Amino acid sequence: MSSPAWKHKKRSASKHQDEALETKKEDGRNPSKDMQNLVELNRAWEKALRSHAASPLAGANGAYRPIGGKTMGLLEALWAKPGRASTLDVGARIASGKIVRFWADPHFGHDNIRRLCHRDEFPDVEAMDAVVLERALEAAEDCDLLVCVGDLSLKNPVREHRRLSDLLGDRHVLLVGNHDVRGASAEQWVRAGALASLAFRVPSALLREWIEEDEPEMAELVEWRRLPKEVPIGCSHWPMPPRRFPGADWLCLHGHIHDRPAKPLRMNCSVEAIGYRPKTLRELVSAQLLADLALRTADPHRFDPEDDADADVDVDAEAGMGAGGNGNLAAGGRTGRGGRP
Ligand SMILES: [Fe+2]
Numbered sequence: 001m002s003s004p005a006w007k008h009k010k011r012s013a014s015k016h017q018d019e020a021l022e023t024k025k026e027d028g029r030n031p032s033k034d035m036q037n038l039v040e041l042n043r044a045w046e047k048a049l050r051s052h053a054a055s056p057l058a059g060a061n062g063a064y065r066p067i068g069g070k071t072m073g074l075l076e077a078l079w080a081k082p083g084r085a086s087t088l089d090v091g092a093r094i095a096s097g098k099i100v101r102f103w104a105d106p107h108f109g110h111d112n113i114r115r116l117c118h119r120d121e122f123p124d125v126e127a128m129d130a131v132v133l134e135r136a137l138e139a140a141e142d143c144d145l146l147v148c149v150g151d152l153s154l155k156n157p158v159r160e161h162r163r164l165s166d167l168l169g170d171r172h173v174l175l176v177g178n179h180d181v182r183g184a185s186a187e188q189w190v191r192a193g194a195l196a197s198l199a200f201r202v203p204s205a206l207l208r209e210w211i212e213e214d215e216p217e218m219a220e221l222v223e224w225r226r227l228p229k230e231v232p233i234g235c236s237h238w239p240m241p242p243r244r245f246p247g248a249d250w251l252c253l254h255g256h257i258h259d260r261p262a263k264p265l266r267m268n269c270s271v272e273a274i275g276y277r278p279k280t281l282r283e284l285v286s287a288q289l290l291a292d293l294a295l296r297t298a299d300p301h302r303f304d305p306e307d308d309a310d311a312d313v314d315v316d317a318e319a320g321m322g323a324g325g326n327g328n329l330a331a332g333g334r335t336g337r338g339g340r341p
Pocket of ligand 1: 105107151177179256257258
């Protein structure tokens, strides 16, 4: 029997796609049914994000909505493009050996982010932008997809999005964040081909193989038999509390919290958390993450209590950058706490 597809080294994108399709046919899988499953998976994550947006969180300065009304309007406009996120089929790409990298929150052109999120190594915003772009382009060299999970730029996010598209073609994928809402309309973002969210599945056997190779001493912490055959992963700029996940077997990949550590069942790909170098899923998962997932599949409410402590993970709001165009409900819900600097 041949080795698993994900063990193969990098190959050309078109060859990979053809081979992935052939593999599906050989496996007796139905590509159109797989696509329908992927559409449903993405819709489940969209629904969860709507539910999250409608549920106020308790912050230090009062209750606030995690995603504001204007931002939700943009997300809805992007979700109205049926099946678009599904066509990327990120899980199949990863399982067939292609390299997909994730990053978030570059905040190009945002001088204050150096102070607010401790980017002390950069003397000025120009130096910051140059290094962040250079690291992204270096990481993109071996990439089939480079997925930015939001907050591309404070001032002109559509222009930055086009710049990356010019450099990387359709390998650049953007999931919008709260800062991307500013300065661009929903129509502009729809035309620019941005996404609101993304969901995919990854074989748990592949996750196990990664952990056994990368963290052999930790692999036995994971009750592998409790994991589903394929682990669903939802990507969105905002971290979602596990109680909002579509199911107890989901993981969340997000940005937004910058240099704060991710909570259980979540992976933070903000640039401060990844050394400004976009990471593969293999680099983002850990034995602890999967051990927690196995615990939650056995107890679907596991880790829910920690969500109360999660309420204040909105670094943008805490730093006065606007909590996604929404903000403190007690103050009328017009702005983030304190407004922009
Ligand atoms: Fe951000």
